[in-house]
Amino acid sequence: MRTHDVDHELIRAATEVARTRCRGDNHTVAAAGRAPDGRIVTAVNAHHFTGGPCAELVLIGTAAAGGVHDLDTIVAVGDRDRGVIPPCGRCRQVLLDYFPAIEVIVGGGDRLRAVPITDLLPESYVWADHQLDPG
DSSP: OOBBBOHHHHHHHHHHHHHHOOOOOOOOOOEEEEEESSSSEEOOOOOOTTTOOOOHHHHHHHHHHHHHOSSEEEEEEEETEEEOOOOHHHHHHHHHHTTTTTTEEEOOOOGGGEEHHHHHHOOOOGGGGGGGOOO
16 A cells, blocks of 8 residues: 555644534534645535435535535544544545545554555446447
8 A cells, every 4th residue: 555645734624624513413524625726625424314425525516616626635534533534435436536646544543644545446446437438
């Protein structure tokens, strides 16, 4: 697994959103993403008994609504001081499809690391492959 420098400012941003905005059962995870120009975008999940988007997926829409169409790094942080949490399988696939070069911060404590999404989803299905011209 390839690792890169950890963006601690991004972790702090997600942690602050988790601390101040995640209340009750509807919003339990915050995410922060960094755009290539340095901007940080934050979001929270929208939990519902029928399912609901994870914080990482809400972040993608929030970023797009703010004119950010590319992300370099993302991290999710749980409420109640749970710390950094890894993306679920669905989020890993969506992150790969939207941002194939994105890095994801995972691990905890002194094991924090930033890894390419491809390392979290090796030999994965690539959504864009079905659009390739067989010609």
